Amino acid sequence: MSAPHYDIIIIGTGMGGATLAYALRDSGARILLLERGDFLPQEAQNWQVDAVFGQNRYKPAERWIDAADGSSFTPGVHYFVGGNTKVYGAALPRFRRQDFEALEHEGGTAPAWPITYEDLEPYYNLAEELFFVHGTAGSDPGEPPRSRPYPYPEVPHEPYMAELIDKLRAQGLHPYSLPMAVDLRAGGRCIRCGTCDGFPCQAHAKGDADICCLRPALECDDIQLWTHTEARRVLSDSSGKRATTVEVKRRGERLGVSADKIIVACGAVNSAILLLRSRCGRYPDGLGNSSGLLGRNYMMHNNTALTAVAPLKTNPTVFQKTTAVNDYYFGDDDFAWPMGNIQALGKLQAGMLSAAKPYLPKAFLSAMAKRSVDWWVMSEDLPDPENRVMVGDDGAVRVHWRPNNRVAHQQLIRRAKDMMRAAGYPFVFTETLGIETNSHQCGTARFGDDPAESVLDPLCKSHDIDNLYVVDSSFFPSSTAMNPALTICAQALRVADHLQGKPPLQSELSA
Numbered sequence: 096m097s098a099p100h101y102d103i104i105i106i107g108t109g110m111g112g113a114t115l116a117y118a119l120r121d122s123g124a125r126i127l128l129l130e131r132g133d134f135l136p137q138e139a140q141n142w143q144v145d146a147v148f149g150q151n152r153y154k155p156a157e158r159w160i161d162a163a164d165g166s167s168f169t170p171g172v173h174y175f176v177g178g179n180t181k182v183y184g185a186a187l188p189r190f191r192r193q194d195f196e197a198l199e200h201e202g203g204t205a206p207a208w209p210i211t212y213e214d215l216e217p218y219y220n221l222a223e224e225l226f227f228v229h230g231t232a233g234s235d236p237g238e239p240p241r242s243r244p245y246p247y248p249e250v251p252h253e254p255y256m257a258e259l260i261d262k263l264r265a266q267g268l269h270p271y272s273l274p275m276a277v278d279l280r281a282g283g284r285c286i287r288c289g290t291c292d293g294f295p296c297q298a299h300a301k302g303d304a305d306i307c308c309l310r311p312a313l314e315c316d317d318i319q320l321w322t323h324t325e326a327r328r329v330l331s332d333s334s335g336k337r338a339t340t341v342e343v344k345r346r347g348e349r350l351g352v353s354a355d356k357i358i359v360a361c362g363a364v365n366s367a368i369l370l371l372r373s374r375c376g377r378y379p380d381g382l383g384n385s386s387g388l389l390g391r392n393y394m395m396h397n398n399t400a401l402t403a404v405a406p407l408k409t410n411p412t413v414f415q416k417t418t419a420v421n422d423y424y425f426g427d428d429d430f431a432w433p434m435g436n437i438q439a440l441g442k443l444q445a446g447m448l449s450a451a452k453p454y455l456p457k458a459f460l461s462a463m464a465k466r467s468v469d470w471w472v473m474s475e476d477l478p479d480p481e482n483r484v485m486v487g488d489d490g491a492v493r494v495h496w497r498p499n500n501r502v503a504h505q506q507l508i509r510r511a512k513d514m515m516r517a518a519g520y521p522f523v524f525t526e527t528l529g530i531e532t533n534s535h536q537c538g539t540a541r542f543g544d545d546p547a548e549s550v551l552d553p554l555c556k557s558h559d560i561d562n563l564y565v566v567d568s569s570f571f572p573s574s575t576a577m578n579p580a581l582t583i584c585a586q587a588l589r590v591a592d593h594l595q596g597k598p599p600l601q602s603e604l605s606a
């Protein structure tokens with residue numbers, strides 16, 4: 096089979112891959128995007144709780160193996176053009192300046208990044224423009240400095256949430272407006288429905304990587320997309336310094352495509368799996384894995400869902416995901432270590448609860464969902480080389496993730512419970528989620544200056560292979576306790592400048 100040749104192949108069209116394609120659209124490079132999924136259909140089921148949560152309509156049938164006990168689970172991945180952003184909650188905060196520095200936690204140290212907040216700051220500006228982020232600068236305590244305001248004003252709180260926010264302020268807290276990528280611009284299509292967080296947007300009004308990046312990129316004649324095309328291996332030349340070919344399975348057919356530069360952007364687990372599967376004589380432990388760190392230091396946050404119920408008060412909010420609390424991000428007077436972020440979730444619906452708790456009566460769950468306010472309690476998990484993804488002998492994805500930094504997470508849960516009880520919610524239920532809740536997966540090909548301590552250089556290029564890049568959440572050396580997607584996007588924009596030989600943008604903050 097003859098191998099068509101391109102200037103650049105990008106594997107995966109999620110936040111990293113689609114952003115990169117968009118940023119390279121005027122570069123003159125002939126680019127091929129490979130995506131194992133298809134465009135997510137615009138259909139009634141997009142907004143049906145039972146279809147999305149009960150039947151897992153948009154999740155793949157594949158099962159991953161929990162390497163700790165050999166059990167299998169359905170992972171939180173979505174194989175579509177746009178990747179996980181098709182269903183994401185669209186909260187797009189920047190990381191804190193301190194997140195880029197070594198940060199001491201109760202459970203250990205989050206390592207420093209090889210770049211500073213200032214290196215990424217001008218790209219955060221561009222990323223926020225690209226994803227039409229709505230927010231208010233200065234409302235989030237501890238937020239990093241910005242050289243530009245948010246491109247669009249914050250998403251307004253519905254009256255019930257505004258009242259709750261006042262109650263939290265009365266406790267001395269600083270609930271802030273969550274930066275959101277929903278299209279409330281003049282003429283924007285967002286109707287602020289209750290099916291945003293966790294659902295595909297039937298109105299195409301969510302700022303996802305498909306809508307904001309991939310479709311505009313495809314308007315350029317130089318950019319081609321192959322859907323239903325799974326990359327199986329990346330081959331290198333005999334020197335081991337150049338990647339040459341991507342072996343793909345396209346609609347059942349196996350073929351090879353070659354390029355001058357190969358960019359892997361399959362998401363942190365699948366990128367590592369692809370490169371581990373690409374082992375060869377020169378790289379017996381996985382392509383570009385002379386550090387031995389490929390697949391290791393897998394992180395996905397400590398995540399707890401919290402539901403606070405006021406039995407005598409219904410919550411009529413439709414679009415609940417407008418606020419968050421960062422007062423405990425770096426600790427408080429009683430616990431000197433970072434704890435994390437408490438973020439409003441999309442409004443919980445009875446069908447979501449019954450999908451998770453089928454043994455509980457539906458009437459009870461429905462009554463509860465009508466009276467609840469729902470939060471995501473998120474703490475940093477720390478890189479541990481033993482937490483890793485591997486390819487099983489049968490080719491299955493194996494994940495070993497033993498949670499760490501749990502004391503800090505418990506402290507944050509306690510504060511979140513106290514916060515809601517003090518606001519008038521006597522019943523607070525929490526559920527700490529496990530290995531299957533890997534929406535914020537990252538870290539499997541960390542970037543750094545030292546080839547012995549990292550897989551990628553600070554521009555996401557393989558230390559080993561001169562024309563191989565990984566531009567998705569794999570590069571994170573730490574998970575921080577904020578939502579990851581804006582940072583993936585900002586770094587992809589930075590890498591795009593590098594690929595075009597442009598000097599990096601300088602932050603106006605450092606001027």
Ligand SMILES: Cc1cc2nc3c(=O)[nH]c(=O)nc-3n(C[C@H](O)[C@H](O)[C@H](O)COP(=O)(O)OP(=O)(O)OC[C@H]3O[C@@H](n4cnc5c(N)ncnc54)[C@H](O)[C@@H]3O)c2cc1C
Nearest residue numbers: 107109110111131174178179184185186326567568578580
């Ligand atoms: C329910 C949910 C809610 C979330 N909410 C938020 C939020 O509010 N804010 C936030 O910042 N983040 C959120 N996230 C996380 C966010 O979506 C991810 O961090 C982000 O999409 C990761 O980008 P990525 O490029 O690393 O991978 P992805 O976006 O997952 O993209 C990977 C792409 O690669 C493709 N692919 C995989 N393997 C192959 C292969 N072998 N060959 C070809 N193609 C392949 C996949 O189909 C996919 O298109 C959420 C995620 C989920 C699931």
